Amino acid sequence: MHRRTTVLLLSTALTALPGPLALADGGGSSSGQVVLPGVPERLSAQQACTAFKGRATSDAPWTRRALGLDQVWTLSQGRGVTVAVVGTGVSDGPAVLAGRVDAVGDAGEDCVGRGTFQAGLVAGAATPGQGFSGVxxxxxxxxxxxxxxxxxxxxARLAAGVRAAAEHxxxxxxxxxxxxxxxxxxRAALAVAAAKDSLVVAPAAADSVPPATSGETPAKPAPAPPKGVLAVLDTGPQGTRPDTAPPYTRADLTAPGDALVGPGPVxxxxxxxxGSSLAAAVTAGTAALVRSYHxxxxAAQVRERLLRTAYPADLPALDPYGAVAGAEAPAPDAAAARPDPVRPASPPDAASARNTALLVTAGAAGTALLVAFLAAALPRGRARGWRPGRLDPRGTQGEGGTA
Structure with a gap:
């Protein structure tokens, strides 16, 4: 049921707004869609660095509607937040990233193109005539x-990259x-990230099955992510993953990661x-929106907020607007800071309370009877001039005077 709820939410988002929609290479030229090249994950020793310029398209990616980005951008666009992309490097050659990329060491060069693609998903700027923009x-x-x-x-380099990103x-x-x-x-790198208040967002699965296990041998699931890391799994336009997607051990959240559109290095x-690394990039962009607005x-509170405001499903689905605009959760130490409520020194005596109630009831009844008696006796006494009455021989009481 949860999975169907997520599919319904995503399908509704995809049809709610007008305008062209880019599903990357989900369709051919006969449908009017531009077929985009696939960004590589890695290059062999015989392959030259990625130099193809990609293809131009003015259509908005399906993620823009599914994530409600136009709505959330009225609140936050990530200003003042730096997102580290630890991977193949990031080029500032694409116009959508120009002037906003800093690099550690030689990471300003991206031979593969994957890191630049991820960075575009995180923070690509809107440019005239294009529907694409990062989160x-x-x-x-x-x-x-x-x-x-x-x-x-x-x-080892990946762990060192996390440490360097936090230190920068x-x-x-x-x-x-x-x-x-x-x-x-x-774990040591994550300790540095925690000390520097950096939120680490990682893919819960590999982006593809390694060639060595692509035959009949089942692929091993990705290792369990460390505690405190936000582990993200990729989903497509329908909110699901294909059965052949790389396996995982544990995930915290799902986010769009299939048929995404982004810039190349040139x-x-x-x-x-x-792939899940692209879903992690989308989530990292959302975390930047939250950190800018709040x-x-x-970092731990941002992680909690992303999870708490996600769409309910078998695995919660990322909701950028909910994460930015949702109600604030109590601080983790709020309960400890709140004083204990006042408690009675000893339990109340139930028997004593019951006896008191009976006495009060009896007293009230006696008072009522006395008032009724006086209401009947006083007029008669006033009529006799307050002289005592007597009984006549027949047993009736005289109203006054002497015998």
Missing amino acids: APQARILAVRGTGVRGEPDP GAGVITVTAPLDGADKAV DGGKWTGS PELK
């Missing part, structure tokens, strides 16, 4: 390398691959991509 178009990007130059997976002041950190909660280097063309919140 937080006024946030800044901090590029941090978390893979090899050609996108080779490197858990990123308020939100998103990474390109799942984090292993059992890895000591990861010029202003657009690409398409899918600068008083700590």
